[in-house]
Amino acid sequence: MAAGPASHGGCPRAQMPHLSKMERVVVSMQDPDQGVKMRSQRLLITVIPHAVTGSDVVEWLIQKYCISEEEALHLGVLLVRHGYLYALREPRSPGLQLDETLYRFQTPYFWTSTLWPAAELDYAIYLAKKNIRKQGALVDHEKEHYDQLHRKINHTWDLVVMQAREQLRAAKQRRKGDRLVIACQEQTYWLVNRPPPGVPSVLEQGPGRGSGMARRVQMTKNTDFYKQEIECCTKALGRIRVKSSVCLEAYLKFSSQHRPHDPIMSGCLPSNPWITDDDTYWAMNAPNVAAPTKLRVERWGFSFRELLADPVGRANFMDFLRKEFSAENLSFWEACEELRHGGQAQIPTLVDSVYQQFLAPGAARWVNIDSQTMERTLEGLRQPHRYVLEDAQLHIYMLMKKDSYPRFLKSDMYKGLLAEAMILPETKRRVFPFMWKPRHSSLSPALPPASASVEPVAAAGGPGGAEGEA
Amino acid sequence: MATDGLHENETLASLKSEAESLKGKLEEERAKLHDVELHQVAERVEALGQFVMKTRRTLKGHGNKVLCMDWCKDKRRIVSSSQDGKVIVWDSFTTNKEHAVTMPCTWVMACAYAPSGCAIACGGLDNKCSVYPLTFDKNESMAAKKKSVAMHTNYLSACSFTNSDMQILTASGDGTCALWDVESGQLLQSFHGHGADVLCLDLAPSETGNTFVSGGCDKKSMVWDMRSGQCVQAFETHESDVNSVRYYPSGDAFASGSDDATCRLYDLRADREVAIYSKESIIFGASSVDFSLSGRLLFAGYNDYTINVWDVLKGARVSILFGHENRVSTLRVSPDGTAFCSGSWDHTLRVWA
Numbered sequence: 151m152a153a154g155p156a157s158h159g160g161c162p163r164a165q166m167p168h169l170s171k172m173e174r175v176v177v178s179m180q181d182p183d184q185g186v187k188m189r190s191q192r193l194l195i196t197v198i199p200h201a202v203t204g205s206d207v208v209e210w211l212i213q214k215y216c217i218s219e220e221e222a223l224h225l226g227v228l229l230v231r232h233g234y235l236y237a238l239r240e241p242r243s244p245g246l247q248l249d250e251t252l253y254r255f256q257t258p259y260f261w262t263s264t265l266w267p268a269a270e271l272d273y274a275i276y277l278a279k280k281n282i283r284k285q286g287a288l289v290d291h292e293k294e295h296y297d298q299l300h301r302k303i304n305h306t307w308d309l310v311v312m313q314a315r316e317q318l319r320a321a322k323q324r325r326k327g328d329r330l331v332i333a334c335q336e337q338t339y340w341l342v343n344r345p346p347p348g349v350p351s352v353l354e355q356g357p358g359r360g361s362g363m364a365r366r367v368q369m370t371k372n373t374d375f376y377k378q379e380i381e382c383c384t385k386a387l388g389r390i391r392v393k394s395s396v397c398l399e400a401y402l403k404f405s406s407q408h409r410p411h412d413p414i415m416s417g418c419l420p421s422n423p424w425i426t427d428d429d430t431y432w433a434m435n436a437p438n439v440a441a442p443t444k445l446r447v448e449r450w451g452f453s454f455r456e457l458l459a460d461p462v463g464r465a466n467f468m469d470f471l472r473k474e475f476s477a478e479n480l481s482f483w484e485a486c487e488e489l490r491h492g493g494q495a496q497i498p499t500l501v502d503s504v505y506q507q508f509l510a511p512g513a514a515r516w517v518n519i520d521s522q523t524m525e526r527t528l529e530g531l532r533q534p535h536r537y538v539l540e541d542a543q544l545h546i547y548m549l550m551k552k553d554s555y556p557r558f559l560k561s562d563m564y565k566g567l568l569a570e571a572m573i574l575p576e577t578k579r580r581v582f583p584f585m586w587k588p589r590h591s592s593l594s595p596a597l598p599p600a601s602a603s604v605e606p607v608a609a610a611g612g613p614g615g616a617e618g619e620a
Numbered sequence: 621m622a623t624d625g626l627h628e629n630e631t632l633a634s635l636k637s638e639a640e641s642l643k644g645k646l647e648e649e650r651a652k653l654h655d656v657e658l659h660q661v662a663e664r665v666e667a668l669g670q671f672v673m674k675t676r677r678t679l680k681g682h683g684n685k686v687l688c689m690d691w692c693k694d695k696r697r698i699v700s701s702s703q704d705g706k707v708i709v710w711d712s713f714t715t716n717k718e719h720a721v722t723m724p725c726t727w728v729m730a731c732a733y734a735p736s737g738c739a740i741a742c743g744g745l746d747n748k749c750s751v752y753p754l755t756f757d758k759n760e761s762m763a764a765k766k767k768s769v770a771m772h773t774n775y776l777s778a779c780s781f782t783n784s785d786m787q788i789l790t791a792s793g794d795g796t797c798a799l800w801d802v803e804s805g806q807l808l809q810s811f812h813g814h815g816a817d818v819l820c821l822d823l824a825p826s827e828t829g830n831t832f833v834s835g836g837c838d839k840k841s842m843v844w845d846m847r848s849g850q851c852v853q854a855f856e857t858h859e860s861d862v863n864s865v866r867y868y869p870s871g872d873a874f875a876s877g878s879d880d881a882t883c884r885l886y887d888l889r890a891d892r893e894v895a896i897y898s899k900e901s902i903i904f905g906a907s908s909v910d911f912s913l914s915g916r917l918l919f920a921g922y923n924d925y926t927i928n929v930w931d932v933l934k935g936a937r938v939s940i941l942f943g944h945e946n947r948v949s950t951l952r953v954s955p956d957g958t959a960f961c962s963g964s965w966d967h968t969l970r971v972w973a
Contacts, residue, residue, distance in 0.1 A: 167860050167879055168923065171903040215901035221940055225901060228924055350946055350965070356687075357727055357745060357775050357793065371815065376635035378813055382851050383642035387649060389853075392889040394654045397872065398661040401933060404870045405916045406665075412914035413958040414673075414973070423696075423713065424676040424959045424973035432695060435956065455827040490830075491784035494801040494808070536808075537847050544828055589714045595694055595737025596754035 166355075169232070169263045175225075176234045176255050179210060186210045191238050191252040196327040198238060201252035207235070208248065223248075231352050233262065233342035236334055242341070244349065254331070260339040262353065268343035271310070274299040276340055278314035291346050407452060411445055419443075419574040427589050434574060437461050444571040451559050454551040466567060470558045471550075478515035479546050479554070482508045486543035490536060501534035509542070519545050643856075650892040658885070658895045662933035668916075671929060671939040676959065677712055677971040686963035687744070688778075688950045692733045695956045699740045700969055701728035707742045709754065712961065712971050719754055721762045730778045734785040741769070741788055743776035749790050751802055770800050777819045780832075782846075789832060789846075791818040797834050799846060811844045813851045820864045820908075825871045833874050835862030841876050841886065855886050857893045864908040868932075869915045875932075877906030883920050883930065897930045899937055908950050913957030921948030921962050927972075943970060 179186045179202075191201040204226065211222035226246040229235045235253045236242065246253075258264060277296045281288055288296055300307060321329050345351050410416050423429045434443055442462050450457040450466075457463040464480075471477040485508070489500045508517045509527065519527070523545050530538040558564055684704035691698050696713040705726050709719040725746035732741045734751075743749040749770035752762045770776070774793035781788055782799075787808070791797045797811040797818055815838035824831045830846035841862055843853040860879035867874045873887045873894070881902050885895040897918065904924035911918055917938065918930040925947055929939040946965035953960040959973035 168881065168904045171881065175903070211901070215899070217901050218940075220942065221901065224924070224926070224942065225903075228904075357729070371636070373632055373635055375815070376632070376639045378851075379639040380635065380642060382813065382854055383639065383646050386646050386853060386891070387642070389891060391650065391653050391891045394887070394890050394892075394894065395656045395661065397887045397890040398656065398658050398894065400870070400872060401658070401868070401915065402661065402665060405914050405933060408869070408914035409916065411957075412912050412916065413956065414912045414953075414960075415914055415916055418958060422958050422973055424971060429696075429713065431958070432956075453827075455825075458827075487783070491782055491787060493786040493803040494806055495803055540847075547828060591711060591714050591716065592694065592696065594697065594711070594718060594754070594756070595692065596739075597756055 166263065169261070172229060172232060172234055173258075173261060173263065176229065178214070179207070180255055189252060191254075193238065193330065196330065198254070198327055198331060201238060201254050203250065203252060204246045204248045207246065207253070231342075233260070233338045236338040238330075238334060242338075254334070256338055257335050260335050262342065265339070266343075266353070268340075270299065270303065271306075273340065273344060274303060274310045275313045275317065276336060278310050279318055282314060282318060289346070295344065411449060417576075419576050421576065429590055429592070430574075432592075434572070441570075441572055442567070444568065444573045447564075447568050447571045450564075454555045457555065457558075466563070467555075467558055470561060470563055471554060473563075474554065474557075476554060478508065478517055479550050481515060482517045483543060483546050483550070486539045486546075489539060490543075492536075494536075497536060498534055501531065501538060504539060505531060517542075517546055518549075650890075653890065654892060658933065659935045662935075665933050667934065667936075668931050668938050673929070673939065673941060673972045675943050675970045676973045677715055679710055679712060679715055679969040679971075680967070681708060681710075681717055682706060682967045682969075684967060685946070685965040686949060686967060686969055687727065687729045688731045688742075689952060689961055689963045689969060690731055690733045690740075691952055691954050691961070692737045693735055693955055694737055695954050695958065697733070697737070698961055698969070699731050699733050699742075700950075700963055701731040701742050701744070702967070703727050707731055707740065707752075709740060710969075712969070719762060721752055721766075723750075727775070730776050730790075732779050732781055732788075734781050735783065736785050739785055741779050741781065743770065743779060743790070745775050747772045747775060747792070747794075749776050749779045749788060749800070751788070767802065767805070769802050769805050770798060771805075772796070772798070774817070777817065778821045780821060780823055782823060789821060789823065791821045791834055793817040795836070797821060797832075797844065809846060809849045811849055811851070813842055813854070814838050814840060819861060822865050822867050822874065824867055825869065833865045833867065835865040835876050835878075837861045839878070841865055841874070843874075843888065853888065853891060855893060857884060858882070860905070863905060866910050869911055869913065875909050875911065875918055877909040877920050879905035879923075881905055881922075883909055883918060885918075885932065895932070895935055897928075897935060897937070899928075902928065904947075907948055908952075910951055910953045910960060912953060912960075919951055919953065919960050921951040921964075923947040925964070925966075927951065927962060941972065944968070 186202045186206050189201050191198040207226050208219060208222045211225055212219060223246060230246050231244055234256050236256060237251050237253050277292055281296060342352060413422055418431055420430050421428055423431050435446065438461050450460065450463040457467055468477055468480055471480055485504045492500060507513055507515050519542050523541050527539060527542045682702040683706065684702050686700055686702050689698055689700040696711055697709060698712050699707065699709050701707045703726055705723040705728060707721045707723060707728055708717055710717055723742065725744055728742050728744040730743050734740065739751055739753045741749055741751045748768050751767045751769050753765050755762060769788055770790045772792035772794045776790060776792055778791040779788055786802050788800045788802055789797065795814045795816060795818060798807055799809040801808055814836040817837040818834050819836055821832055821834040831843055832846060833841055833843045835841045839856055839858045839860060839862060841855045842851045845852050858878040858880050862876050862878050864877040865874055872889055873885055875883055875885050877883045881904060882896050882898040883906050884893050887894045904922050906920045906922050909918060909920045916932055918932050919927060920930065921927050925944045927941040927948060928937050931938050944964040944966050948962050948964050950963040951960060959971050961969055961971045963969045
């Protein structure tokens, strides 16, 4: 374009880091020694230099980044879609052709990061030029935009048409090859900035990221902000850190311990419901199943947290505690959890109920907390709040974790559960896909218990990989 | 008075430089105990073999970009929300739609399933988080029982129920996070400290504490104490917006995905970044991340329409999954780890296993 763009200081690069990275890639691609092999495109009597084939681009990407052909092609397509590569000849499909189609690299002047957002005035001039050249025969969406802009900036329309004529005149003075290239560059720019209907815009960002829908917030960096940062840093400096070697070893241990329990890593028995359409695995691992699987019972031994997180594990632990006459500890802990995570309005009642049951002198299920914690807790109960029982809860939790839990794991009860626990045989995927097994629907947890007799929502699964349509 | 203004500016400048120098000292301290790299420790570990994961279900029905999704505890139902204001609850195993609600706003960027499975929460450009009880009663519309819980001064970017249906944690474009009582809509605690929009949050799987991590446009990830509202740890190593944060299953670390095209792992006990998951050919931002059940794999959805699977311990990319036709905006592993679900701007959701 002969005329410069209307006011914009360029794209906020920081908000679109992928653009700078793509630009580095295309710059490397154009390196005379290490870049993609350059060819010349012959168009009738004109010769356009510095063109590349799609296959050469893909091959270069494969070599440079050690990636597969599929990934290289995908990246190549993205470069085209973002306007960094364009085909010289029509029709210009949004993909990257691997035939003898030749592509060229977009000039940096038209890179999205240099010339964004696209100015309305420039678009009007571009459409006006096209309109003049094609003598009114614009494509539908361009005609629509043209008319819209005509109405919108009607007062400067004369200027638009004048600019358009001037640019067309100046272009005629160039060599045919240059004229063609500039026209391609310009068209590519507008394909990216004003995509035709049905083509998603690659520049769309979403709220808060410069699209203007919901502006990005920049918190006022006032004295309070920095004071808070200083406080946070000062505290962080005083923190006790653990050596990396210790922390990282813990991941190895955790991952290897949990590997057999990770269905994606190790599969699951009898089969993964998503792969075989058979939901037996879920039935066998239901939250309150009578006969837990062996893997599940093993997990209770990994940590106290995992035992408590499993309703069946917790119920068995409760039975064990009853035998040891310390079940009130677990009940107390459960009541504290209910308080911590409950509704605001329930707090006074819950606190009172916990006090009566577990903490009051002579309470039916009195819990044995050390005197200091008890004193602090009773004091805090004068003004009950959500966290008033936190210290007491932690004390009891640690007691169970350090004392009752290890004994549970060593107990005959637990050993018996492990021995009895089920291991299911593997069910392989059906060999003949047309022998379709209907996918059973399950009752939604949102259905009220009374309607257990209600017909479940009918399964709509069809043969093979069915998809829910609108 | 002119002299007051000058004094104010000096104070601001000196506070700023004090903060910077403290941050520098903090990085030095953190480096002192860093005696080994993760991939070195992981040399003993067996490399992972070929990974074959395929799309097992495709959920079609949204009329525009899918922005967020969450799993129900029953391991098969999911809730998803989109740009056109629609929030849909699916039984993704059968691909049936069970509920649908149209929000009064567009860009519903956040949605969450209640632990009981009886309600969902969602919000976006309306600056609110609303809770809808799920009902099968044909005579009742879900919109009738809607409860407005959270109110922010800018868009809602993320929300999550805590351990029960009665509290919700939200993150917003107004730069804050907040904890709310669902029943009354009362603000229980607010969390200030991010310097720009907060984009994501995740609750810690802790046994005794109450913490969560958030990530924002200020490139920071911050760990918060839910009770006091204080920031307990902060990390600033990403080069661009932090789009997604997720705890490692043990709760001792968390991963983050960013527009700088990397995912990073931060250890909370070592108080530092311990791994970077990146590749030169990966140019587009990571929009959402989640771990497999054992924490060995990190699944990350990217703005280049792909999903990359990373070996968390060795740092290598194990697999790249194609299929979506526009950017992947949301990704969650199912509660029992049998699959993960991805949502995309191509209007669909996919379940992979």
